[in-house]
Amino acid sequence: MSGRAIVVTSGKGGVGKTTTTANIGTALARNGAKVVVVDTDIGLRNLDILMGLENRIVYNIIDVVEERCKLHQALVKDKKMPNLVLLPAAQTRDKSALKTEDMDEIITKLKEDFDFVIIDSPAGIEQGFQNAIHKADEAVIVTTPEMSAVRDADRIIGLLEAKEDEIKYRLLINRLRPGMVKTNDMMGVDDVLDILSIKLLGVIPEDKDIIISTNKGDPIVNDENSLAGKAYRNVARRLMGEDVPLLNLEEPITWFDKFKKILAPVVNA
Amino acid sequence: MWNKVSKIIDFLSKEIDINPKYKDTRDDAKNRLKLVLMHDRSKLAPGVMDKMKEELIEVIQKYVEIDKETLDLRLETDTETMALIANIPVLSTKKNAMAS
Numbered sequence: 253m254s255g256r257a258i259v260v261t262s263g264k265g266g267v268g269k270t271t272t273t274a275n276i277g278t279a280l281a282r283n284g285a286k287v288v289v290v291d292t293d294i295g296l297r298n299l300d301i302l303m304g305l306e307n308r309i310v311y312n313i314i315d316v317v318e319e320r321c322k323l324h325q326a327l328v329k330d331k332k333m334p335n336l337v338l339l340p341a342a343q344t345r346d347k348s349a350l351k352t353e354d355m356d357e358i359i360t361k362l363k364e365d366f367d368f369v370i371i372d373s374p375a376g377i378e379q380g381f382q383n384a385i386h387k388a389d390e391a392v393i394v395t396t397p398e399m400s401a402v403r404d405a406d407r408i409i410g411l412l413e414a415k416e417d418e419i420k421y422r423l424l425i426n427r428l429r430p431g432m433v434k435t436n437d438m439m440g441v442d443d444v445l446d447i448l449s450i451k452l453l454g455v456i457p458e459d460k461d462i463i464i465s466t467n468k469g470d471p472i473v474n475d476e477n478s479l480a481g482k483a484y485r486n487v488a489r490r491l492m493g494e495d496v497p498l499l500n501l502e503e504p505i506t507w508f509d510k511f512k513k514i515l516a517p518v519v520n521a
Numbered sequence: 522m523w524n525k526v527s528k529i530i531d532f533l534s535k536e537i538d539i540n541p542k543y544k545d546t547r548d549d550a551k552n553r554l555k556l557v558l559m560h561d562r563s564k565l566a567p568g569v570m571d572k573m574k575e576e577l578i579e580v581i582q583k584y585v586e587i588d589k590e591t592l593d594l595r596l597e598t599d600t601e602t603m604a605l606i607a608n609i610p611v612l613s614t615k616k617n618a619m620a621s
Contacts, residue, residue, distance in 0.1 A: 399554045406558050436545035443551045447558065 255368040257359050261390035262376040263404030265375030267396045268426040273372035274302040279488030281336035285367040290339045292384045294350050297341035304469020305338050314342035317354040347380040359387040364426040391421040397439040422453035429458045430501040454487035456480050459500050561601050563596050586612040
Protein backbone atom coordinates (compact mmCIF):
# COMPACT_ATOMS: atom_id res chain seq x y z
CA MET A 253 0.00 0.00 0.00
CA SER A 254 1.19 3.50 -0.71
CA GLY A 255 -0.78 6.18 1.04
CA ARG A 256 -0.83 9.91 0.48
CA ALA A 257 1.31 12.20 2.59
CA ILE A 258 -0.45 15.54 3.08
CA VAL A 259 1.31 18.36 4.91
CA VAL A 260 -0.72 21.04 6.69
CA THR A 261 1.22 24.28 6.67
CA SER A 262 0.74 28.05 6.81
CA GLY A 263 3.85 30.10 7.45
CA LYS A 264 2.12 32.21 10.06
CA GLY A 265 1.45 30.72 13.47
CA GLY A 266 -1.93 30.62 15.12
CA VAL A 267 -4.07 30.30 12.01
CA GLY A 268 -5.22 26.77 12.82
CA LYS A 269 -2.71 24.30 11.40
CA THR A 270 -2.92 21.89 14.29
CA THR A 271 -6.70 22.19 14.58
CA THR A 272 -6.91 21.48 10.85
CA THR A 273 -4.57 18.48 11.10
CA ALA A 274 -6.58 16.98 13.96
CA ASN A 275 -9.90 17.51 12.21
CA ILE A 276 -8.88 16.40 8.73
CA GLY A 277 -7.24 13.30 10.22
CA THR A 278 -10.25 12.46 12.37
CA ALA A 279 -12.74 13.10 9.56
CA LEU A 280 -10.79 10.89 7.12
CA ALA A 281 -10.73 8.13 9.75
CA ARG A 282 -14.48 8.54 10.30
CA ASN A 283 -14.88 7.81 6.61
CA GLY A 284 -13.04 4.53 7.09
CA ALA A 285 -9.54 5.44 5.94
CA LYS A 286 -6.47 4.32 7.83
CA VAL A 287 -4.89 7.54 9.07
CA VAL A 288 -1.80 8.66 10.96
CA VAL A 289 -1.39 12.27 12.08
CA VAL A 290 2.22 13.33 12.57
CA ASP A 291 3.27 16.22 14.80
CA THR A 292 6.54 17.68 13.51
CA ASP A 293 6.53 20.72 15.78
CA ILE A 294 9.44 19.48 17.90
CA GLY A 295 9.58 21.27 21.24
CA LEU A 296 6.12 22.78 20.86
CA ARG A 297 3.87 19.78 20.51
CA ASN A 298 0.13 20.36 20.66
CA LEU A 299 -1.53 17.91 18.33
CA ASP A 300 -1.73 15.43 21.24
CA ILE A 301 -3.83 17.90 23.22
CA LEU A 302 -6.26 18.60 20.39
CA MET A 303 -6.72 14.86 19.90
CA GLY A 304 -7.12 14.31 23.65
CA LEU A 305 -4.22 11.85 23.69
CA GLU A 306 -1.70 13.74 25.83
CA ASN A 307 -1.85 11.19 28.64
CA ARG A 308 -1.22 8.20 26.44
CA ILE A 309 2.13 9.17 24.97
CA VAL A 310 5.01 6.84 25.78
CA TYR A 311 7.44 7.41 22.92
CA ASN A 312 7.74 10.16 20.35
CA ILE A 313 9.17 10.78 16.88
CA ILE A 314 12.65 11.56 18.23
CA ASP A 315 12.70 8.28 20.17
CA VAL A 316 12.07 6.57 16.84
CA VAL A 317 14.86 8.51 15.11
CA GLU A 318 17.31 7.84 17.93
CA GLU A 319 16.27 4.20 18.01
CA ARG A 320 14.94 4.01 21.53
CA CYS A 321 11.81 2.37 20.13
CA LYS A 322 10.32 0.98 16.94
CA LEU A 323 8.09 3.21 14.81
CA HIS A 324 4.91 1.26 15.62
CA GLN A 325 5.59 1.55 19.36
CA ALA A 326 5.48 5.34 19.17
CA LEU A 327 2.07 5.43 17.47
CA VAL A 328 -0.72 6.39 19.90
CA LYS A 329 -4.17 4.97 19.15
CA ASP A 330 -7.14 7.34 19.09
CA LYS A 331 -9.71 7.00 21.87
CA LYS A 332 -12.62 6.37 19.53
CA MET A 333 -11.26 5.00 16.30
CA PRO A 334 -8.85 2.10 15.93
CA ASN A 335 -7.94 3.25 12.39
CA LEU A 336 -6.56 6.60 13.61
CA VAL A 337 -3.17 7.04 15.29
CA LEU A 338 -0.91 9.90 16.35
CA LEU A 339 2.86 10.10 16.02
CA PRO A 340 3.72 12.70 18.68
CA ALA A 341 6.52 15.26 18.55
CA ALA A 342 9.12 15.43 21.32
CA GLN A 343 8.43 18.17 23.81
CA THR A 344 11.82 18.46 25.49
CA ARG A 345 13.96 18.75 22.37
CA ASP A 346 14.37 21.38 19.68
CA LYS A 347 13.99 21.46 15.93
CA SER A 348 17.58 20.40 15.28
CA ALA A 349 16.82 16.93 16.67
CA LEU A 350 14.99 15.98 13.49
CA LYS A 351 16.88 15.76 10.22
CA THR A 352 15.33 15.73 6.76
CA GLU A 353 16.58 12.20 6.02
CA ASP A 354 15.07 10.86 9.26
CA MET A 355 11.78 12.51 8.50
CA ASP A 356 11.81 11.13 4.93
CA GLU A 357 12.40 7.63 6.21
CA ILE A 358 9.55 7.83 8.73
CA ILE A 359 7.06 9.25 6.23
CA THR A 360 8.01 6.63 3.63
CA LYS A 361 7.46 3.85 6.17
CA LEU A 362 4.14 5.31 7.33
CA LYS A 363 2.91 5.57 3.74
CA GLU A 364 3.32 1.82 3.43
CA ASP A 365 0.89 1.19 6.30
CA PHE A 366 -1.62 4.03 6.09
CA ASP A 367 -3.98 5.51 3.50
CA PHE A 368 -3.27 9.02 4.74
CA VAL A 369 -0.24 10.48 6.49
CA ILE A 370 -1.26 13.94 7.69
CA ILE A 371 1.77 16.01 8.68
CA ASP A 372 1.34 18.99 10.99
CA SER A 373 4.08 21.45 10.07
CA PRO A 374 5.58 23.94 12.51
CA ALA A 375 5.05 27.66 11.83
CA GLY A 376 7.80 29.49 9.99
CA ILE A 377 9.82 28.64 6.89
CA GLU A 378 12.92 27.22 8.53
CA GLN A 379 14.25 23.68 8.77
CA GLY A 380 11.22 22.32 10.62
CA PHE A 381 8.96 23.47 7.81
CA GLN A 382 11.36 22.14 5.17
CA ASN A 383 11.38 18.74 6.90
CA ALA A 384 7.60 18.67 7.02
CA ILE A 385 7.10 19.41 3.33
CA HIS A 386 10.03 17.40 1.97
CA LYS A 387 8.34 14.04 1.54
CA ALA A 388 4.76 15.30 1.22
CA ASP A 389 2.78 14.58 -1.94
CA GLU A 390 0.24 17.28 -1.25
CA ALA A 391 -0.07 20.38 0.90
CA VAL A 392 -2.99 22.07 2.58
CA ILE A 393 -2.12 25.73 3.05
CA VAL A 394 -4.08 27.18 5.95
CA THR A 395 -4.78 30.89 6.10
CA THR A 396 -7.27 33.25 7.70
CA PRO A 397 -8.76 36.20 5.79
CA GLU A 398 -6.26 38.54 7.45
CA MET A 399 -3.52 40.40 5.62
CA SER A 400 -0.63 38.93 7.58
CA ALA A 401 -1.83 35.34 7.20
CA VAL A 402 -2.51 35.73 3.47
CA ARG A 403 0.90 37.30 2.93
CA ASP A 404 2.59 34.39 4.66
CA ALA A 405 0.50 31.92 2.67
CA ASP A 406 1.80 33.58 -0.50
CA ARG A 407 5.34 33.03 0.69
CA ILE A 408 4.58 29.37 1.37
CA ILE A 409 3.16 28.97 -2.13
CA GLY A 410 6.41 30.40 -3.49
CA LEU A 411 8.47 27.92 -1.47
CA LEU A 412 6.29 24.97 -2.51
CA GLU A 413 6.66 26.04 -6.15
CA ALA A 414 10.44 26.06 -5.75
CA LYS A 415 10.43 22.54 -4.33
CA GLU A 416 12.33 19.91 -6.28
CA ASP A 417 9.63 17.23 -6.29
CA GLU A 418 6.34 18.56 -7.46
CA ILE A 419 3.75 19.04 -4.76
CA LYS A 420 0.04 19.60 -5.26
CA TYR A 421 -1.34 22.31 -2.97
CA ARG A 422 -4.72 23.72 -2.07
CA LEU A 423 -5.93 26.50 0.21
CA LEU A 424 -8.03 26.23 3.33
CA ILE A 425 -9.50 29.51 4.53
CA ASN A 426 -10.00 29.27 8.26
CA ARG A 427 -11.89 31.41 10.78
CA LEU A 428 -13.96 33.25 8.23
CA ARG A 429 -16.59 35.53 9.74
CA PRO A 430 -19.38 35.76 7.16
CA GLY A 431 -21.10 38.56 9.07
CA MET A 432 -17.97 40.72 8.86
CA VAL A 433 -17.51 39.90 5.17
CA LYS A 434 -21.08 40.93 4.53
CA THR A 435 -20.54 44.31 6.16
CA ASN A 436 -17.23 44.72 4.27
CA ASP A 437 -15.12 44.56 7.41
CA MET A 438 -13.22 41.42 6.40
CA MET A 439 -11.84 39.99 3.19
CA GLY A 440 -14.03 37.27 1.75
CA VAL A 441 -13.23 33.98 0.03
CA ASP A 442 -13.18 35.62 -3.41
CA ASP A 443 -10.81 38.35 -2.26
CA VAL A 444 -8.31 35.84 -0.90
CA LEU A 445 -8.53 33.60 -3.96
CA ASP A 446 -8.15 36.60 -6.25
CA ILE A 447 -4.94 37.57 -4.47
CA LEU A 448 -3.37 34.12 -4.17
CA SER A 449 -4.70 32.50 -7.39
CA ILE A 450 -4.78 29.04 -5.87
CA LYS A 451 -7.24 26.16 -5.77
CA LEU A 452 -9.62 26.21 -2.82
CA LEU A 453 -9.99 23.14 -0.63
CA GLY A 454 -12.48 24.55 1.82
CA VAL A 455 -13.71 27.34 4.05
CA ILE A 456 -14.11 26.97 7.81
CA PRO A 457 -16.24 29.53 9.63
CA GLU A 458 -15.14 31.03 12.92
CA ASP A 459 -16.84 28.90 15.53
CA LYS A 460 -16.62 29.15 19.31
CA ASP A 461 -17.31 25.44 19.52
CA ILE A 462 -13.73 24.90 18.33
CA ILE A 463 -12.46 26.24 21.66
CA ILE A 464 -14.85 23.97 23.52
CA SER A 465 -13.80 20.96 21.45
CA THR A 466 -10.15 21.76 22.23
CA ASN A 467 -10.99 21.96 25.94
CA LYS A 468 -12.46 18.50 25.69
CA GLY A 469 -9.73 17.06 23.48
CA ASP A 470 -12.34 15.95 20.98
CA PRO A 471 -12.02 17.30 17.41
CA ILE A 472 -14.98 19.33 16.20
CA VAL A 473 -15.72 16.90 13.33
CA ASN A 474 -17.14 14.58 15.99
CA ASP A 475 -19.77 17.23 16.80
CA GLU A 476 -22.61 16.62 14.35
CA ASN A 477 -24.27 19.97 15.05
CA SER A 478 -21.31 22.27 14.57
CA LEU A 479 -20.98 24.23 11.33
CA ALA A 480 -17.18 24.23 11.52
CA GLY A 481 -17.32 20.47 12.10
CA LYS A 482 -19.41 20.00 8.99
CA ALA A 483 -17.06 22.24 7.00
CA TYR A 484 -14.09 20.10 8.08
CA ARG A 485 -15.95 16.89 7.25
CA ASN A 486 -16.54 18.31 3.77
CA VAL A 487 -12.85 19.12 3.43
CA ALA A 488 -12.02 15.48 4.20
CA ARG A 489 -14.52 14.29 1.60
CA ARG A 490 -12.93 16.58 -0.99
CA LEU A 491 -9.52 15.15 -0.10
CA MET A 492 -10.97 11.71 -0.81
CA GLY A 493 -11.92 12.92 -4.27
CA GLU A 494 -15.59 13.64 -3.72
CA ASP A 495 -17.05 16.76 -5.30
CA VAL A 496 -18.68 18.56 -2.39
CA PRO A 497 -20.05 22.09 -2.84
CA LEU A 498 -18.97 24.80 -0.40
CA LEU A 499 -21.20 25.24 2.63
CA ASN A 500 -23.43 28.23 2.58
CA LEU A 501 -22.02 30.33 5.39
CA GLU A 502 -24.11 33.38 4.61
CA GLU A 503 -25.89 34.60 7.66
CA PRO A 504 -29.56 35.23 7.05
CA ILE A 505 -30.41 38.84 6.34
CA THR A 506 -31.92 40.30 9.47
CA TRP A 507 -34.59 42.93 9.87
CA PHE A 508 -31.77 45.25 10.83
CA ASP A 509 -30.07 44.80 7.46
CA LYS A 510 -33.29 45.70 5.73
CA PHE A 511 -33.72 48.68 8.00
CA LYS A 512 -30.14 49.72 7.22
CA LYS A 513 -30.76 49.53 3.50
CA ILE A 514 -33.79 51.74 3.76
CA LEU A 515 -31.93 54.19 5.93
CA ALA A 516 -28.64 54.24 4.01
CA PRO A 517 -29.60 56.88 1.39
CA VAL A 518 -30.84 59.16 4.14
CA VAL A 519 -27.73 58.77 6.27
CA ASN A 520 -25.24 59.03 3.42
CA ALA A 521 -26.94 62.04 1.84
CA MET B 522 -24.02 53.03 32.77
CA TRP B 523 -22.14 55.35 30.38
CA ASN B 524 -20.15 52.42 29.26
CA LYS B 525 -23.32 50.67 28.19
CA VAL B 526 -24.68 53.75 26.45
CA SER B 527 -21.46 54.24 24.52
CA LYS B 528 -21.50 50.58 23.51
CA ILE B 529 -25.03 50.95 22.17
CA ILE B 530 -24.07 54.11 20.29
CA ASP B 531 -21.03 52.33 18.88
CA PHE B 532 -23.17 49.46 17.71
CA LEU B 533 -25.80 51.69 16.16
CA SER B 534 -23.33 53.96 14.43
CA LYS B 535 -21.62 50.94 12.95
CA GLU B 536 -24.85 49.47 11.75
CA ILE B 537 -25.96 52.61 10.01
CA ASP B 538 -22.53 53.65 8.72
CA ILE B 539 -22.24 57.09 10.24
CA ASN B 540 -19.12 56.67 12.30
CA PRO B 541 -16.07 57.18 10.05
CA LYS B 542 -14.10 54.78 12.26
CA TYR B 543 -16.23 52.01 10.82
CA LYS B 544 -15.82 52.71 7.14
CA ASP B 545 -15.42 49.60 5.02
CA THR B 546 -11.93 48.24 5.50
CA ARG B 547 -12.31 45.14 3.35
CA ASP B 548 -11.05 46.89 0.22
CA ASP B 549 -8.30 48.62 2.19
CA ALA B 550 -7.01 45.25 3.26
CA LYS B 551 -7.23 43.81 -0.24
CA ASN B 552 -5.50 46.74 -1.89
CA ARG B 553 -2.74 47.02 0.68
CA LEU B 554 -2.14 43.30 0.47
CA LYS B 555 -1.92 43.36 -3.33
CA LEU B 556 0.76 46.01 -3.13
CA VAL B 557 2.72 44.24 -0.42
CA LEU B 558 2.66 41.00 -2.38
CA MET B 559 3.84 42.70 -5.54
CA HIS B 560 6.94 43.75 -3.64
CA ASP B 561 7.34 40.38 -1.94
CA ARG B 562 7.02 38.52 -5.21
CA SER B 563 9.35 40.83 -7.13
CA LYS B 564 12.32 38.98 -5.74
CA LEU B 565 12.97 36.59 -8.56
CA ALA B 566 14.79 33.43 -7.67
CA PRO B 567 18.51 34.13 -8.15
CA GLY B 568 18.73 31.37 -10.72
CA VAL B 569 16.00 32.91 -12.84
CA MET B 570 17.69 36.30 -12.81
CA ASP B 571 21.03 34.78 -13.89
CA LYS B 572 19.42 32.81 -16.66
CA MET B 573 17.61 35.88 -17.97
CA LYS B 574 20.87 37.82 -17.87
CA GLU B 575 22.70 35.16 -19.88
CA GLU B 576 20.00 34.98 -22.50
CA LEU B 577 19.82 38.76 -22.80
CA ILE B 578 23.58 38.97 -23.30
CA GLU B 579 23.35 36.35 -26.00
CA VAL B 580 20.74 38.31 -27.93
CA ILE B 581 22.35 41.70 -27.52
CA GLN B 582 25.76 40.37 -28.56
CA LYS B 583 24.40 39.54 -31.97
CA TYR B 584 24.18 43.25 -32.63
CA VAL B 585 26.65 45.09 -30.40
CA GLU B 586 29.71 44.24 -28.40
CA ILE B 587 29.02 44.78 -24.71
CA ASP B 588 30.99 44.82 -21.50
CA LYS B 589 29.71 41.74 -19.70
CA GLU B 590 31.65 42.51 -16.52
CA THR B 591 29.96 45.79 -15.66
CA LEU B 592 26.53 44.87 -16.98
CA ASP B 593 23.87 45.54 -14.40
CA LEU B 594 20.40 44.02 -14.42
CA ARG B 595 17.87 44.30 -11.61
CA LEU B 596 14.20 44.55 -10.75
CA GLU B 597 13.10 47.77 -9.14
CA THR B 598 9.80 48.43 -7.48
CA ASP B 599 8.30 51.68 -6.35
CA THR B 600 4.94 52.06 -4.69
CA GLU B 601 2.88 51.14 -7.73
CA THR B 602 4.98 49.63 -10.45
CA MET B 603 7.79 47.23 -11.05
CA ALA B 604 10.49 47.73 -13.68
CA LEU B 605 13.36 45.75 -15.06
CA ILE B 606 16.36 48.08 -15.07
CA ALA B 607 19.32 47.25 -17.27
CA ASN B 608 22.53 49.16 -17.63
CA ILE B 609 24.56 47.62 -20.44
CA PRO B 610 27.78 49.37 -21.47
CA VAL B 611 28.30 49.07 -25.22
CA LEU B 612 31.94 48.71 -26.31
CA SER B 613 31.39 48.91 -30.05
CA THR B 614 28.79 48.25 -32.64
CA LYS B 615 29.32 45.26 -34.82
CA LYS B 616 29.88 46.11 -38.45
CA ASN B 617 27.92 43.22 -39.91
CA ALA B 618 24.96 44.12 -37.73
CA MET B 619 24.77 47.72 -38.91
CA ALA B 620 21.73 48.70 -40.87
CA SER B 621 22.36 48.45 -44.54
